[in-house]
Amino acid sequence: MADGFETSSRSAAAGGNTCIVPYVLQRRGQSLREAVADYHGKADGNSLVDYGFHLIISDATPTVLGQELPALIAGGYTSVKIFMTYDDLVLRDREILEVLSIAREYGAMVMIHAGYDQIKFLTDKLEQAGKTAPYYHTWWKGKRHIARSPMPN
Numbered sequence: 001m002a003d004g005f006e007t008s009s010r011s012a013a014a015g016g017n018t019c020i021v022p023y024v025l026q027r028r029g030q031s032l033r034e035a036v037a038d039y040h041g042k043a044d045g046n047s048l049v050d051y052g053f054h055l056i057i058s059d060a061t062p063t064v065l066g067q068e069l070p071a072l073i074a075g076g077y078t079s080v081k082i083f084m085t086y087d088d089l090v091l092r093d094r095e096i097l098e099v100l101s102i103a104r105e106y107g108a109m110v111m112i113h114a115g116y117d118q119i120k121f122l123t124d125k126l127e128q129a130g131k132t133a134p135y136y137h138t139w140w141k142g143k144r145h146i147a148r149s150p151m152p153n
Contacts, residue, residue: 060095084115
């Protein structure tokens with residue numbers, strides 16, 4: 001979060017939102033449970049609206065994968081983000097597969113921040129098809145079902 005829970009939740013409430021779901025960023029060397037506890041500490045008594053957390057796993061240790069993630073999913077933290085980019089966040093292929101496997105087994109949703117090659121591949125496909133309008137930025141990310149504007153010609 002760029003600001004704190006008080007200011008961001010105040011903005012959300014003023015805009016009519018009654019719940020926020022910020023990312024919990026696990027730092028390398030930090031347990032996932034510690035990261036969640038830190039964010040609860042920041043939010044408790046400071047948020048003016050309900051909140052939940054979307055977990056970011058950056059250090060997929062055996063303890064995180066074997067104990068913490070399954071327990072957190074069972075406790076209601078059912079969305080996870082992982083990265084194929086950025087040196088301080090990137091997971092190796094095996095770690096990605098392990099997170100996906102655990103998520104499937106325990107019923108969580110995983111968002112993957114694709115790496116350069118994946119983004120470039122999809123961008124090239126759209127450009128080859130002449131789909132270069134800003135509309136397609138969300139369209140190729142699989143969000144075309146929520147787009148509000150009609151598809152441009």
